[in-house]
Structure formats: C-alpha cells, structure tokens
Amino acid sequence: MHPADDLCGIKSKKLSKKRIVLGVAGSIAAVETVKLSRELIRHGADVIPVMTNAATKIIHPDALEFATSHKPIIELSGQTEHVFFCGLVKNPVDLLLICPCTANTLSKIAHGIDDTAVTTFATTAIGSGVPFVIVPAMHLSMYKHKVVQNNIEKCKELGITFIEPNIFQNKAKMPSIDEIVANVVINVGKQDLKEKNILIIGGATAEPIDDIRILTNKSSGKTAVSLANNAFERGANVEVWYGYAKETVPLYIPVKHFETIEDILSLLKSNKKTFDAIIVCAAIADYLPKKHKGKISSGKNKLTIECSPAPKIIQKIREVAPKSKIIAFKVEENKKDLKEEALKLLSKNNLDVVVANTISAFGADENEILIIDKERKSITKKGKKEQLAGYILDTIK
Numbered sequence: 186m187h188p189a190d191d192l193c194g195i196k197s198k199k200l201s202k203k204r205i206v207l208g209v210a211g212s213i214a215a216v217e218t219v220k221l222s223r224e225l226i227r228h229g230a231d232v233i234p235v236m237t238n239a240a241t242k243i244i245h246p247d248a249l250e251f252a253t254s255h256k257p258i259i260e261l262s263g264q265t266e267h268v269f270f271c272g273l274v275k276n277p278v279d280l281l282l283i284c285p286c287t288a289n290t291l292s293k294i295a296h297g298i299d300d301t302a303v304t305t306f307a308t309t310a311i312g313s314g315v316p317f318v319i320v321p322a323m324h325l326s327m328y329k330h331k332v333v334q335n336n337i338e339k340c341k342e343l344g345i346t347f348i349e350p351n352i353f354q355n356k357a358k359m360p361s362i363d364e365i366v367a368n369v370v371i372n373v374g375k376q377d378l379k380e381k382n383i384l385i386i387g388g389a390t391a392e393p394i395d396d397i398r399i400l401t402n403k404s405s406g407k408t409a410v411s412l413a414n415n416a417f418e419r420g421a422n423v424e425v426w427y428g429y430a431k432e433t434v435p436l437y438i439p440v441k442h443f444e445t446i447e448d449i450l451s452l453l454k455s456n457k458k459t460f461d462a463i464i465v466c467a468a469i470a471d472y473l474p475k476k477h478k479g480k481i482s483s484g485k486n487k488l489t490i491e492c493s494p495a496p497k498i499i500q501k502i503r504e505v506a507p508k509s510k511i512i513a514f515k516v517e518e519n520k521k522d523l524k525e526e527a528l529k530l531l532s533k534n535n536l537d538v539v540v541a542n543t544i545s546a547f548g549a550d551e552n553e554i555l556i557i558d559k560e561r562k563s564i565t566k567k568g569k570k571e572q573l574a575g576y577i578l579d580t581i582k
C-alpha cells in the first residue's frame with residue numbers, strides 16, 4: 186500500500202470516487218502542489234499529476250509521486266494518456282485542475298496550442314467537455330499584460346473556470362489550499378444552490394454591561410460556518426454576518442461582523458442585497474443589560490445587573506425581507522417542547538422553516554435537530570454539524 190492511500194477520505198467524503206487530473210505548470214507556486222494534492226486526497230479524491238518540463242525544474246516529480254501515489258505524466262506516450270483521462274472515453278476524469286497555471290500555459294490553452302503534456306490534456310478536456318479549472322499564479326507584471334488578460338477571457342469563453350488569484354505585494358498569488366479545495370468541490374459537485382444568494386447570520390451577540398464587560402453566550406459559530414461552507418461548495422453566493430464566536434469563517438466567504446443587536450439592526454438597515462434565503466442561527470440576546478458608563482467598580486458585596494427584553498430580530502428580518510425564505514433556529518431546554526415551540530415561532534413571524542434543537546447543541550460538534558416547515562412537515566436528523574448543514578440547506582433548493 187502506498188502512503189497516500191492512508192490519507193484517502195480522512196477529512197471528508199466530499200471528493201470520494203472523484204478522479205482529478207492535477208496539471209502543474211512552471212510557476213514557483215508549484216511547490217504548493219504536494220500539500221494541495223494531499224488535501225484533495227484527504228477529502229477522498231484520486232489525484233493524477235501531469236507536469237510541464239518547466240514545472241519539473243521547480244518541484245521534483247518524485248515529490249508529486251509520493252504525494253499522490255501516481256507517477257507524474259511529463260511526456261505523453263503510446264498510451265495516449267491525455268485521451269485515456271480527458272478524452273471522449275467511457276470514464277473520463279471528473280475534473281482537470283491546472284494549478285498553478287503560468288502565463289505561458291494559459292495563453293497556449295487559449296489558442297489551442299498543445300506542446301506540453303499539460304496543454305495537451307487541456308485541449309483534450311475542452312474538446313470533450315471535462316470540467317476544467319485554472320488557478321493562475323504569476324508576477325503581477327505578467328498578470329496585468331493585456332495579452333495575458335485577453336487570453337484569460339478567451340479561456341473563460343471556452344468554459345474554463347478561473348479561481349481568481351490574491352493580488353499581494355506585486356504578485357498574483359495562488360489562493361489558499363482551502364479555497365482551491367472548496368472550488369474543486371463546487372466544480373465536481375451538483376451545484377444545486379448555484380445562483381442562490383444566501384445570508385447566514387451566526388455566532389453570539391455580546392451586549393455591553395459597562396465599557397469593558399459583556400453579556401454573551403456559548404455559541405461557537407460552528408453551525409454558521411458549516412452552513413456557509415456547505416452552501417459555498419454547492420455553488421451559492423454566500424454572505425455571513427458573524428457575531429462573537431470562536432469558529433473561523435473561511436477568508437473567501439464575505440463576512441460582516443456584529444457584536445450587539447443594535448449592530449445587526451444597522452446591518453439590516455444598510456443592506457442593499459436581496460437574498461433568496463436568510464438563515465438565522467445566531468444566538469441572539471433575549472435580554473439587554475442596562476449599560477453602565479466606564480467600569481463597574483470591583484469589590485462590591487453584591488451586584489445586580491438590570492436587564493430589559495431585547496427587540497425580536499427575526500420579526501425585523503421578515504419586515505425588511507418579505508420575499509426571502511427565512512430559516513430560523515429555536516433553542517429549548519427540553520426535547521419534548523421542540524415541535525410546539527418551533528411551530529409557534531414559525532407562525533408568529535411568518536417564517537418558512539424552523540430548525541429546533543436543545544441547549545446541548547451549544548459548543549458541541551454534533552447535534553440533533555428537528556427541521557419543520559410551514560406545512561408542518563418535519564424531519565429529525567442527528568449527526569455532525571457539517572452533515573446537518575446539508576439537510577438544512579436542502580430546504581432552500
């Protein structure tokens with residue numbers, strides 16, 4: 186058994202049974218392809234490396250053979266490897282990913298020139314309709330060259346998807362490996378949320394008690410981040426409004442931050458976008474503490490914090506987004522109350538779906554949820570929050 190086989194699917198099954206040809210061109214970013222191919226394998230993919238001669242001067246083919254368990258294809262042979270993997274055959278690969286792609290390779294692809302193994306795979310994939318993603322990486326001066334830009338446009342017209350580089354310190358840098366993997370998942374997946382604009386409001390509110398202390402709760406943000414990842418990987422345009430929580434939202438998903446209920450109300454007021462769906466899984470304060478100026482002095486024998494009921498955010502969201510599908514979360518202490526309380530919340534606020542769970546969900550990796558819609562149709566699901574996110578998003582399709 187090759188060492189790469191031990192890795193297969195250890196992180197997720199998102200790319201299980203997917204075969205990906207990884208074309209590597211002669212950019213310095215080729216040094217990242219060992220990590221990239223191993224991450225794709227961790228999500229279940231079989232990665233077949235193909236290299237240009239220039240790439241072999243930057244990273245040794247043995248490194249990619251070690252990473253993927255396949256000998257990199259550098260010269261085509263009588264096996265016609267380009268046709269075997271990317272041609273009009275019974276079982277072509279699921280994706281051709283050229284990462285990193287040089288100015289030279291993408292320009293040749295735009296003009297149908299194939300004089301390296303990588304460009305011949307490209308020509309074949311375009312002709313047979315194999316999904317094709319390019320991740321360009323080069324110095325900014327090359328990236329800004331008008332002809333290179335025109336060639337990128339030509340490639341896009343040919344149906345090739347580009348993952349845009351991060352422009353940083355005069356370089357058009359390859360995005361993070363996580364971003365590339367997420368885009369690979371989109372491109373080999375069913376894209377059943379494509380074109381959907383989805384807003385996810387997650388995390389906890391943090392209401393000030395004085396100038397340095399806050400009243401918050403134990404929301405980890407895991408549900409919000411799981412929903413954002415799942416929606417992104419299914420092709421949706423995702424935006425996250427994120428409160429006080431420790432889970433990190435991936436950098437490639439746009440985020441707006443809030444701390445207080447007042448902040449959420451301001452975000453609602455300034456928002457200009459129309460969302461097909463709004464998912465409110467944030468743990469929003471039910472009571473607002475009366476705020477003291479400065480610092481409540483320490484050393485008191487007793488301190489009482491006066492609170493008043495907070496405005497109900499879900500009502501405001503329905504008011505400003507009358508046409509959006511709204512999915513709200515309801516937390517109860519006891520499982521037996523979930524259905525009844527979920528139905529009350531649904532009808533009171535004219536919601537589309539309520540996801541009800543108990544307080545054991547807070548901070549946990551797993552959860553049990555009741556998903557109920559306005560026709561009172563309900564299902565119960567139990568599992569990791571990443572898996573549950575999929576069931577919740579199925580209600581938007």
Ligand SMILES: Cc1cc2nc3c(=O)[nH]c(=O)nc-3n(C[C@H](O)[C@H](O)[C@H](O)COP(=O)(O)O)c2cc1C
Nearest residue numbers: 210211212213237239240287288289290322323324
């Ligand atoms: C160390 C080194 C780093 C390079 N990095 C890049 C790069 O990031 N992007 C790029 O377009 N070309 C880069 N080049 C230039 C390409 O290697 C060169 O254009 C080559 O002809 C590309 O061949 P290929 O497209 O067949 O791989 C680099 C060259 C060297 C020597």
